[in-house]
Amino acid sequence: MAKKLLLEKAHVEGIRYFDVYRREGGYASVEKALKMEPAAIVEEVKKSGLRGRGGAGFPSGMKWSFLAKPEGVPRYLVCNADESEPGTFKDRYLMEFIPHLLIEGLIVSSFALGSNRTYIYIRGEYAWIVAILEQAIAEAKQNGFLGKNILGTGFDCEIYVQRGAGAYICGEETALIESLEGKRGNPRIKPPFPAVKGLWDCPTVVNNVETLAAVVPIINMGGEEYAKIGVGRSTGTKLISACGNINKPGVYEIDMTISVEEFIYSDEYCGGIPNGKRLKACIPGGSSVPILPANLLLTTAKGETRYMNYESLADGGFTTGSMMGSGGFIVLDEDQCVVKHTLTLARFYRHESCGQCSPCREGTGWMEKILMKLENGKGEMSDIDLLWDIQRKIEGNTICPLGDAAAWPVAAAIRHFRDEFEWHVNNPEVCTTQNYGLAHYADPIHVPA
Amino acid sequence: MIKFSDEQLKQVQELVARYPEGKQKSALIPLLHMAQDTRGGWLSAETMDEVASLLQLEPIEVYEVATFYSMFNLQPVGKHVFEVCQTGPCMLNGSDRIIAHIKKRLGIGVSETTPDGLFTLKTVECLGACGYAPMMQYGITYREHLTEEKVDAIIEECKRDNHG
Numbered sequence: 001m002a003k004k005l006l007l008e009k010a011h012v013e014g015i016r017y018f019d020v021y022r023r024e025g026g027y028a029s030v031e032k033a034l035k036m037e038p039a040a041i042v043e044e045v046k047k048s049g050l051r052g053r054g055g056a057g058f059p060s061g062m063k064w065s066f067l068a069k070p071e072g073v074p075r076y077l078v079c080n081a082d083e084s085e086p087g088t089f090k091d092r093y094l095m096e097f098i099p100h101l102l103i104e105g106l107i108v109s110s111f112a113l114g115s116n117r118t119y120i121y122i123r124g125e126y127a128w129i130v131a132i133l134e135q136a137i138a139e140a141k142q143n144g145f146l147g148k149n150i151l152g153t154g155f156d157c158e159i160y161v162q163r164g165a166g167a168y169i170c171g172e173e174t175a176l177i178e179s180l181e182g183k184r185g186n187p188r189i190k191p192p193f194p195a196v197k198g199l200w201d202c203p204t205v206v207n208n209v210e211t212l213a214a215v216v217p218i219i220n221m222g223g224e225e226y227a228k229i230g231v232g233r234s235t236g237t238k239l240i241s242a243c244g245n246i247n248k249p250g251v252y253e254i255d256m257t258i259s260v261e262e263f264i265y266s267d268e269y270c271g272g273i274p275n276g277k278r279l280k281a282c283i284p285g286g287s288s289v290p291i292l293p294a295n296l297l298l299t300t301a302k303g304e305t306r307y308m309n310y311e312s313l314a315d316g317g318f319t320t321g322s323m324m325g326s327g328g329f330i331v332l333d334e335d336q337c338v339v340k341h342t343l344t345l346a347r348f349y350r351h352e353s354c355g356q357c358s359p360c361r362e363g364t365g366w367m368e369k370i371l372m373k374l375e376n377g378k379g380e381m382s383d384i385d386l387l388w389d390i391q392r393k394i395e396g397n398t399i400c401p402l403g404d405a406a407a408w409p410v411a412a413a414i415r416h417f418r419d420e421f422e423w424h425v426n427n428p429e430v431c432t433t434q435n436y437g438l439a440h441y442a443d444p445i446h447v448p449a
Numbered sequence: 450m451i452k453f454s455d456e457q458l459k460q461v462q463e464l465v466a467r468y469p470e471g472k473q474k475s476a477l478i479p480l481l482h483m484a485q486d487t488r489g490g491w492l493s494a495e496t497m498d499e500v501a502s503l504l505q506l507e508p509i510e511v512y513e514v515a516t517f518y519s520m521f522n523l524q525p526v527g528k529h530v531f532e533v534c535q536t537g538p539c540m541l542n543g544s545d546r547i548i549a550h551i552k553k554r555l556g557i558g559v560s561e562t563t564p565d566g567l568f569t570l571k572t573v574e575c576l577g578a579c580g581y582a583p584m585m586q587y588g589i590t591y592r593e594h595l596t597e598e599k600v601d602a603i604i605e606e607c608k609r610d611n612h613g
Contacts (some may be wrong), residue, residue, distance in 0.1 A: 073509045089578060165519070168574070182477035182514065184513055184517040241580055315577070347536075351574045
């Protein structure tokens with residue numbers, strides 16, 4: 001059984017309430033951290049090797065160290081709980097079952113960064129979780145862990161929960177800041193980065209829910225001990241939300257040393273594929289990371305075992321690898337159609353494009369239309385190349401990474417499953433009712449020029 | 450002109466106090482949620498104008514925000530709104546079947562409301578319940594692991610609720 005740092009106590013009866021959480025050792029990291037120098041806390045997080053759990057995987061301690069500290073200007077910590085990447089539902093799980101862990105992490109992090117007003121920006125649809133978080137905040141305040149002069153240290157901190165209203169783009173940190181300021185979620189041009197000019201033009205750190213929760217075990221055990229868990233630059237534990245065609249969908253905390261094969265087939269995790277079906281493909285890190293066919297998912301192009309960590313999942317780059325991303329693990333069995341699945345993702349990105357940059361605003365719509373043609377047996381061979389061409393022209397040509405996020409799933413689907421797209425063109429009658437199957441696995445990987 | 454109740458105005462003040470002095474515009478999205486929840490599930494131009502005056506904003510600042518976010522309805526909706534997810538993971542688990550079943554049961558298409566004003570069907574993009582697919586949002590909660598039978602039960606529940 002892998003070591004759990006975040007969800008160990010998530011199923012203790014009543015853990016949602018302060019008294020039980022406290023009895024189970026909760027808020028010890030606040031007591032410890034508030035006796036430390038803020039800079040020393042940042043140092044521990046740096047030593048831990050913690051990487052942003054929202055998707056980008058940027059070293060959190062380094063991000064914290066970039067925060068500007070001009071005299072007399074407030075600094076803000078904002079928790080990104082706008083979890084919206086298809087396949088991802090881990091933050092929801094953490095907030096729903098063990099909300100005090102997030103609040104505890106937020107208090108420590110707010111102290112480290114000097115934020116006296118900290119906001120949790122949560123996606124609007126998670127409406128019932130707002131009440132859970134606000135209850136936890138009220139309890140923490142009643143017990144002296146929030147509010148004025150916390151634990152007699154002179155540190156003041158308030159945490160507020162702000163609901164979004166249905167916009168994937170607000171998970172991008174500058175769009176989130178715009179939204180928190182009461183505007184449309186249009187990402188800002190960087191630089192300046194939020195660390196210098198963020199919320200209300202003040203220095204701001206935006207971190208994912210899981211990242212901030214991980215600060216609790218880091219302070220409790222020390223950064224060096226935390227860094228010993230895992231492998232290489234994939235330190236600590238990671239929450240993986242597994243879904244699609246698996247026997248046991250759900251949220252799993254893994255210590256990044258297990259293989260992808262074990263994760264899918266072991267009863268401790270996904271429990272294999274239902275009805276004895278074979279594995280066809282998987283998107284291992286949320287909808288925007290490249291889809292991989294079964295052979296490249298379980299082993300790298302060199303034939304080595306692939307593991308559930310940042311480096312191994314990325315082995316082979318985008319040609320034969322993928323990314324850890326947000327940990328949204330989507331499994332497709334042999335009955336699934338890659339063209340149709342890609343179409344649903346293209347529709348998602350068209351719907352969620354903020355419309356600010358032409359390549360993304362126009363390109364996502366074109367991709368959806370062409371995929372719709374192909375899926376419905378109305379496509380032509382040239383459509384596949386056109387699709388490839390459009391995604392190439394979106395990638396890297398937009399203000400924020402949503403453009404890349406929209407381009408990558410389409411690129412990877414064509415790269416690895418071009419045969420299936422061609423089959424749709426060649427079999428316009430059959431393709432709407434039947435599936436291509438797994439035959440093309442014997443073929444070499446196609447990389448369009 | 451419709452007015453917010455005293456209780457609501459107190460809530461508005463509490464909301465505004467969450468932000469630094471002069472940054473009351475940040476209360477806009479929470480306030481639009483509050484308005485929509487208490488005024489039949491949608492935002493009329495009149496409601497948005499009132500929100501604008503409460504926060505000392507120009508009406509256009511409210512319209513441009515309300516039109517950006519998919520949770521805000523700018524047209525009247527039915528009493529019960531079913532928002533069914535159709536993105537990848539839900540599709541893999543049969544969301545097409547669920548949407549088709551609701552259409553048949555209610556006799557309406559997507560983005561339509563039944564003539565009696567009881568039900569509206571919407572399709573939405575990923576709501577973060579991928580492991581519990583197929584799913585839909587109904588009210589403030591999620592209904593997960595949907596089957597045709599479960600959908601029927603929810604529809605009956607709504608109808609009972611309406612007579613009760």
